Amino acid sequence: MSGFGTCFGMEKIDGNSLNIIMEKPDTIDFLDVIKNQNMLEVIGKMKKFIIQMHKEKKIVHRDLTPRNIMVDRKGNWYVIDFGKGKRIEIGDDSTEGSERTDVSTVENSIRQLYAAIA
Numbered sequence: 001m002s003g004f005g006t007c008f009g010m011e012k013i014d015g016n017s018l019n020i021i022m023e024k025p026d027t028i029d030f031l032d033v034i035k036n037q038n039m040l041e042v043i044g045k046m047k048k049f050i051i052q053m054h055k056e057k058k059i060v061h062r063d064l065t066p067r068n069i070m071v072d073r074k075g076n077w078y079v080i081d082f083g084k085g086k087r088i089e090i091g092d093d094s095t096e097g098s099e100r101t102d103v104s105t106v107e108n109s110i111r112q113l114y115a116a117i118a
Helices: 018-023 031-035 039-055 098-117
Strands: 015-017 069-072 077-079
Touching: 015 018, 018 069, 018 098, 031 098, 039 077, 039 098, 069 098
Parallel strands: none
Antiparallel strands: 015 069, 069 077
């Protein structure tokens, strides 16, 4: 299957994306798990992940929105849907600023979530 590309699979996440949690917080039965987490610690961990993704794995997400950030029932956080992701090549200027944008998006999304469920 030459030219097919690379595919990755993952296990089902028993949780919801941030956009669903923000839109319908009264339907989420694990809000207390999220509320009991320190927002700044969550932001710090997610920012660290994004920076590692860029610097170590050389991957830019390119579609990071609340729809692509999930929390499971145990309070684990995930970045999902790398369908528009791009591998960073040496000298690739098109990804310049992406890390800053992705980090900012993650932080703003998490802050919005915590404001919505307060």
